[in-house]
Amino acid sequence: MPRYTDAVPASVTAVPARRPWQEWVTLAARLVLGGVLLVAGLLKVTQLDASVQSVRLYQLLPWEVTAAVGAALPIVEIIVGLLLITGTFTRLSAVAGSLLMLAFIIGIASVWARGISIDCGCFGGGGEVEASQTQYPAEIARDLGLLLAGAWTVWRPRSPFAVDGWLFAAPAPSDDPVPTNEDDKEPTR
Amino acid sequence: MTQNNRERLRQAQAAAAKQQRLTRAVGVGAAVLAVLIIGVVIAVLFQNQGKSATAGSVTPPHATSDGRAIEVYPGKAKAGAPVVELFFDYQCPVCKQFEGLYGGLMNTLASSGEIDLRYRTMTFLDQNLSNDASVRAGIAATCADVAGSYGAFHNEIFANQPAQEGAGYEDTLLRDTIPATVGISGDALTSFQACYDKQSTKAFVNTSNELGTQDLLAISKSVGTPTIHANGKAVSLSDVGAVQPTDPDAAAKLLQVFQKAAGA
Numbered sequence: 547m548p549r550y551t552d553a554v555p556a557s558v559t560a561v562p563a564r565r566p567w568q569e570w571v572t573l574a575a576r577l578v579l580g581g582v583l584l585v586a587g588l589l590k591v592t593q594l595d596a597s598v599q600s601v602r603l604y605q606l607l608p609w610e611v612t613a614a615v616g617a618a619l620p621i622v623e624i625i626v627g628l629l630l631i632t633g634t635f636t637r638l639s640a641v642a643g644s645l646l647m648l649a650f651i652i653g654i655a656s657v658w659a660r661g662i663s664i665d666c667g668c669f670g671g672g673g674e675v676e677a678s679q680t681q682y683p684a685e686i687a688r689d690l691g692l693l694l695a696g697a698w699t700v701w702r703p704r705s706p707f708a709v710d711g712w713l714f715a716a717p718a719p720s721d722d723p724v725p726t727n728e729d730d731k732e733p734t735r
Numbered sequence: 736m737t738q739n740n741r742e743r744l745r746q747a748q749a750a751a752a753k754q755q756r757l758t759r760a761v762g763v764g765a766a767v768l769a770v771l772i773i774g775v776v777i778a779v780l781f782q783n784q785g786k787s788a789t790a791g792s793v794t795p796p797h798a799t800s801d802g803r804a805i806e807v808y809p810g811k812a813k814a815g816a817p818v819v820e821l822f823f824d825y826q827c828p829v830c831k832q833f834e835g836l837y838g839g840l841m842n843t844l845a846s847s848g849e850i851d852l853r854y855r856t857m858t859f860l861d862q863n864l865s866n867d868a869s870v871r872a873g874i875a876a877t878c879a880d881v882a883g884s885y886g887a888f889h890n891e892i893f894a895n896q897p898a899q900e901g902a903g904y905e906d907t908l909l910r911d912t913i914p915a916t917v918g919i920s921g922d923a924l925t926s927f928q929a930c931y932d933k934q935s936t937k938a939f940v941n942t943s944n945e946l947g948t949q950d951l952l953a954i955s956k957s958v959g960t961p962t963i964h965a966n967g968k969a970v971s972l973s974d975v976g977a978v979q980p981t982d983p984d985a986a987a988k989l990l991q992v993f994q995k996a997a998g999a
Contacts, residue, residue, distance in 0.1 A: 594782040595941075596862035602948055603958060609949060617782035621774040625767065634763065662957065670865075674959050713759050715752075 565706060572636075572705035575695035579643050580630025582692055587623030589670040594620070600667030603674065604653050605660075622646070630699070633708025637700055644696030651689045658682040793935035795880035802939065803946045804853035805877065807842070807886045812851035817997040819850045819970075822947055822962040825872035825892050826860040828900050833961045834893045836980050842886065843986050850993055854889060857951075857960055858944040868903030871931075873940040875909040878930035879919065887917040966997035 590597045598616030601607065607615060626646065629639035654666055663677040666685045797806045804820055823830040845852035858869040872892050879888035891913045897903065910931050919927050930936065951958045955969045963970040970993060978988045
């Protein structure tokens with residue numbers, strides 16, 4: 547990893563650590579995606595029956611599968627959310643978060659195309675609504691934004707304040723004149 | 736330090752660091768995976784509980800054998816009378832309106848055996864309204880079926896529906912007031928209240944909602960209440976609405992609507 551002494555854009559020279567601006571974008575992206583997933587999961591985990599019912603109203607999955615998916619989804623959201631917020635296995639977690647968003651976008655687009663009128667149930671609740679009260683464009687736009695945050699994090703998983711920094715830490719400095727600031731190396735690169 | 740020594744040291748350090756990274760990654764990864772698996776298993780099991788009948792659970796005596804509905808006038812229907820299923824949620828304001836307009840006519844048709852009237856309890860509004868009033872009202876009504884007062888109890892619940900959607904039903908209303916109104920007393924009241932307090936019919940109510948959701952999606956293509964099926968076919972609510980409840984021939988006309996839908 548090169549040091550960034552010359553190449554840092556003027557806009558981020560106030561940043562204390564010598565980190566490229568992309569790492570701060572990644573921090574923001576994983577906090578936003580992780581935060582939304584965590585909140586969505588927490589709101590649903592206390593009402594698993596409602597979560598199952600929401601999944602059913604999409605009419606996409608076989609009846610028997612909906613119960614397992616509806617019950618497991620909030621747990622998966624909470625765990626992926628926590629991993630992203632703490633920056634643990636950042637790239638893998640961002641892949642999972644992005645796949646979730648992709649699935650949600652496909653689900654919402656599909657009910658929209660089939661003319662089914664439901665609330666997405668994204669943050670709990672859900673259910674049938676009047677056709678005039680559906681918010682499919684807004685829901686898809688929101689999930690697209692979150693998918694973008696996920697995709698960025700997959701592309702640039704390195705970020706400050708991440709458990710990955712400890713997890714994949716380089717050895718303690720030796721008498722070697724090798725640069726020692728490679729404290730946040732991702733193994734998957 | 737010789738060049739050779741330094742090289743050896745560097746290699747040892749690199750190997751140790753690699754080992755440390757591996758240990759940490761495997762450890763944390765295994766922990767995350769364990770939490771994920773345990774969490775999902777618990778959630779699925781937890782969500783599944785109360786879906787199947789457990790010890791102490793009560794099936795309403797006039798429930799159909801498939802657990803989908805309750806016969807409102809058991810044994811009254813004439814041969815060939817259409818099976819009319821009313822899907823409702825006790826917190827649904829339009830269901831209350833429907834009961835007010837057509838409930839009497841439906842009961843007239845059912846008590847004279849012209850239709851085989853079955854009530855199908857839905858509880859999905861609990862989720863929309865973030866309360867448990869639909870399930871509790873469903874439990875109360877099905878517990879009243881044990882005392883033989885299902886239809887009357889059902890009507891009283893709707894008559895007492897709060898004006899504000901989502902306000903829910905008070906326990907005292909379901910447990911004390913309505914039973915008194917429909918004439919459940921003495922031992923019957925004691926066992927009704929035990930049934931309500933222990934939520935003995937909860938498994939039936941939950942199953943009713945599940946199977947109801949399944950049938951509504953299959954036949955009406957959406958989950959909404961009130962919905963009527965006649966012999967398993969959707970009845971158009973606008974056809975029902977075309978019948979004026981005040982018309983002297985309203986009952987006969989409503990029967991025609993059901994027969995037309997059942998035969999269609």
